[in-house]
Amino acid sequence: MLHIVNKSPTAARSLESCLRMALPGQAVLLIEDGVYAATTGSSSEAQLRAAAGKVKLYALKPDLDARGMSARALDNVTLVDYGGFVDLVAEHGTPNSWL
Amino acid sequence: MKKFMFVNRKAPYGTIYALESLEVVLITATFDQDVSLVFMDDGVYELAKGQQTKDIGIKNFSPSYRALEGYDVEKLYVDADSLKARGLSEQDLLVPVEVLDSAQMAELMAQQDVVLSF
Numbered sequence: 394m395l396h397i398v399n400k401s402p403t404a405a406r407s408l409e410s411c412l413r414m415a416l417p418g419q420a421v422l423l424i425e426d427g428v429y430a431a432t433t434g435s436s437s438e439a440q441l442r443a444a445a446g447k448v449k450l451y452a453l454k455p456d457l458d459a460r461g462m463s464a465r466a467l468d469n470v471t472l473v474d475y476g477g478f479v480d481l482v483a484e485h486g487t488p489n490s491w492l
Numbered sequence: 493m494k495k496f497m498f499v500n501r502k503a504p505y506g507t508i509y510a511l512e513s514l515e516v517v518l519i520t521a522t523f524d525q526d527v528s529l530v531f532m533d534d535g536v537y538e539l540a541k542g543q544q545t546k547d548i549g550i551k552n553f554s555p556s557y558r559a560l561e562g563y564d565v566e567k568l569y570v571d572a573d574s575l576k577a578r579g580l581s582e583q584d585l586l587v588p589v590e591v592l593d594s595a596q597m598a599e600l601m602a603q604q605d606v607v608l609s610f
Binding site for chain 2: 438
């Protein structure tokens with residue numbers, strides 16, 4: 394299963410719920426305003442670092458770039474482009490969007 | 493002349509609020525009102541340096557914040573707590589701003605004739 398979070402962790406509880414439901418070995422992809430969770434100094438940094446030991450974490454680089462946040466991306470999050478997004482859906486199946 | 497405050501609390505690009513707020517600010521400025529902009533909560537992300545939107549196919553409107561000065565909109569206020577909670581500092585912002593603590597911000601809000609929230 395591929396969990397997708399598109400809301401900022403400081404504006405919505407989506408990330409929190411997602412991480413609570415994500416099983417070990419599953420993938421979590423952060424897109425749109427969700428990418429702020431994958432930046433250093435964000436309030437969810439510790440939460441995300443803890444989750445990295447359990448699930449595979451990805452963030453959409455075009456969304457990080459758009460927000461000026463690429464240089465602050467956490468090292469345990471893999472950055473993907475739209476092609477990589479497609480690959481993740483194909484690889485992990487059943488997208489679960491936490492809107 | 494009335495005191496107009498625009499309160500920006502949302503991150504850019506995920507939704508249209510940040511851009512539309514900016515449009516209304518520019519219109520208000522042409523009516524020679526006393527305009528101030530507040531950035532708090534995720535709104536502080538609107539001012540982040542280095543935004544490059546080419547790969548999401550959306551126009552990068554962040555340079556417009558630098559143009560506000562040309563419209564005599566020079567009162568930009570940022571909430572200190574919101575910056576801190578996101579690991580950001582004044583140096584990460586693309587325009588000069590005044591950083592206020594909660595008490596100062598509350599006082600400023602209380603002085604307004606009109607508050608528009610985005």
